[in-house]
Amino acid sequence: MAAFRSTSSSLLKAASISSSAKLAPNATSLAQNVSPFRLFNPLLRRGLSMITTPSTTTAVSRSFSCISQSTSPDSPTPSKVQELSVYEINERDRGSPAYLRLSQKSVNSLGDLVPFSNKIYTGDLQKRVGITAGLCILIQNVPEKKGDRYEATLSLHFGDYGHICVQGEYLTYQDTYLAVTGGSGIFEGVYGQVKLQQLIFPFKLFYTFYLKGIPDLPEELLGAAVPPSPAVEPAAAAKACEPGATILNYTQ
Amino acid sequence: MAAATIAFGSTSGAVGGAISAKNVNQFSPISSFSPKLSLLNNSNLLSTNTLSLKASAKPSFSCKSMASPQDSPAPDAAKVQELSVYEINERDRGSPAYLRLSQKSVNSLGDLVPFSNKLYTGDLQKRIGITAGICILIQHVEEKKGDRYEAVFTTYFGDYGSMTVQGQYLTYQDTYLAVTGGTGIFEGVSGQVKLQQLIFPFKLFYTFYLKGIPQLPEELLGAAVAPTPAVEPTAAAKACEAGATIVNYTQ
Numbered sequence: 001m002a003a004f005r006s007t008s009s010s011l012l013k014a015a016s017i018s019s020s021a022k023l024a025p026n027a028t029s030l031a032q033n034v035s036p037f038r039l040f041n042p043l044l045r046r047g048l049s050m051i052t053t054p055s056t057t058t059a060v061s062r063s064f065s066c067i068s069q070s071t072s073p074d075s076p077t078p079s080k081v082q083e084l085s086v087y088e089i090n091e092r093d094r095g096s097p098a099y100l101r102l103s104q105k106s107v108n109s110l111g112d113l114v115p116f117s118n119k120i121y122t123g124d125l126q127k128r129v130g131i132t133a134g135l136c137i138l139i140q141n142v143p144e145k146k147g148d149r150y151e152a153t154l155s156l157h158f159g160d161y162g163h164i165c166v167q168g169e170y171l172t173y174q175d176t177y178l179a180v181t182g183g184s185g186i187f188e189g190v191y192g193q194v195k196l197q198q199l200i201f202p203f204k205l206f207y208t209f210y211l212k213g214i215p216d217l218p219e220e221l222l223g224a225a226v227p228p229s230p231a232v233e234p235a236a237a238a239k240a241c242e243p244g245a246t247i248l249n250y251t252q
Numbered sequence: 253m254a255a256a257t258i259a260f261g262s263t264s265g266a267v268g269g270a271i272s273a274k275n276v277n278q279f280s281p282i283s284s285f286s287p288k289l290s291l292l293n294n295s296n297l298l299s300t301n302t303l304s305l306k307a308s309a310k311p312s313f314s315c316k317s318m319a320s321p322q323d324s325p326a327p328d329a330a331k332v333q334e335l336s337v338y339e340i341n342e343r344d345r346g347s348p349a350y351l352r353l354s355q356k357s358v359n360s361l362g363d364l365v366p367f368s369n370k371l372y373t374g375d376l377q378k379r380i381g382i383t384a385g386i387c388i389l390i391q392h393v394e395e396k397k398g399d400r401y402e403a404v405f406t407t408y409f410g411d412y413g414s415m416t417v418q419g420q421y422l423t424y425q426d427t428y429l430a431v432t433g434g435t436g437i438f439e440g441v442s443g444q445v446k447l448q449q450l451i452f453p454f455k456l457f458y459t460f461y462l463k464g465i466p467q468l469p470e471e472l473l474g475a476a477v478a479p480t481p482a483v484e485p486t487a488a489a490k491a492c493e494a495g496a497t498i499v500n501y502t503q
Binding site: 094095096097098100102113115116117131133134135153154155157162163164165181182183184185187188189191213251 | 353354360361362364388389390391400402404418419420428429430431432433442443444461463
């Protein structure tokens with residue numbers, strides 16, 4: 001992750017230039033706001049991203065409790081935390097993001113809305129899972145950080161498994177935690193929080209979910225996560241959505 | 253609940269008798285809806301599809317289980333309560349407001365659709381309140397002749413309180429959305445809700461599967477009218493007559 005800092009700005013520029021044709025007309029405003037951003041506690045989080053079994057999450061420093069013993073084998077243990085990692089990747093083939101400059105100001109300002117929808121892959125980047133779908137509400141431009149504050153409301157759709165709803169702050173210049181507000185399917189009744197790490201704004205993001213209140217997640221979602229860096233790419237089979245490289249009825 | 257869903261692929265221009273030309277013009281901002289806005293006549297144009305329920309979204313919950321015998325008001329965390337409501341657009345709230353912000357002729361990411369419709373009990377006997385929220389167009393799905401939206405909205409139940417909902421709304425098939433919270437009698441609620449579209453975008457049927465709240469009041473739990481495109485609220489409920497609404501139904 002340390003190597004990321006020096007290469008981030010050149011990667012960002014390359015990414016934004018090649019994609020400007022596909023982004024919304026105001027894509028240049030996105031490019032202008034792109035800046036090297038600092039990873040938040042990179043070493044601590046790197047260790048966590050490798051965790052695949054719930055029983056080892058005690059190293060997490062956030063305020064949720066360690067895993068307690070389950071008393072009923074069939075029902076979810078109230079305080080047991082399950083970690084789930086997911087990569088969100090904008091492959092520039094969904095017309096996303098759509099930057100709606102409704103403030104009509106030259107600087108990103110309150111009033112601007114950014115609907116978006118990108119592809120999501122398992123943390124091990126072996127399988128295509130589905131999509132994100134939601135809205136970023138621009139709250140304010142933060143000149144001293146060369147970035148923006150958004151309020152994000154989105155869902156991550158996991159094909160036949162169901163979906164997870166998320167809401168919270170998205171800062172383009174640092175990692176944030178958002179709230180998990182609910183879900184459907186295997187995520188029905190879920191609560192908890194999710195850490196959002198931006199790898200390349202706004203094309204690659206890494207989510208680490210800390211989920212409570214649901215039964216054990218299926219193994220295929222829990223493969224050892226590839227350590228997040230700007231260079232990560234999904235397996236070619238996953239990108240091509242080949243059989244065996246997707247979950248069942250991955251969301252399109 | 254009935255298994256019939258509407259294959260919303262009909263682009264034939266047949267407009268239901270209830271819609272006059274005047275009403276259609278009233279919605280010109282959503283004229284882009286028009287291939288899908290054409291109301292399906294009650295029977296012939298409908299084709300039924302089997303519900304493509306998500307395999308794992310099968311009811312892992314049981315039907316209403318017995319409440320714990322003590323008269324403690326504390327909700328049983330694992331007990332699932334079913335609640336059915338009808339959402340009906342009576343075209344008197346200016347809804348939906350299709351904001352074609354993508355500025356494209358095809359529904360595209362960027363389009364936003366705020367909406368607010370009326371809500372009735374599942375037995376269609378009482379007016380409950382309203383829905384209020386926004387549909388974010390995610391993509392047009394040409395092969396299904398429909399659209400994918402991300403919906404974020406609240407259902408208002410008058411003095412009882414409200415419930416917030418978020419999830420995918422597909423105009424071509426039923427979906428499950430998440431129940432993300434609530435107020436009043438729904439405070440602390442969790443669960444999911446099944447959305448069945450009967451007539452796009454005028455009649456929808458919701459089945460809530462709720463956990464974490466006390467026993468719901470009887471007047472919300474009347475036997476639901478089986479969902480079909482032809483269902484209508486009782487005249488008294490539509491007119492919001494005394495006895496045909498809940499207390500201080502949301503307007």
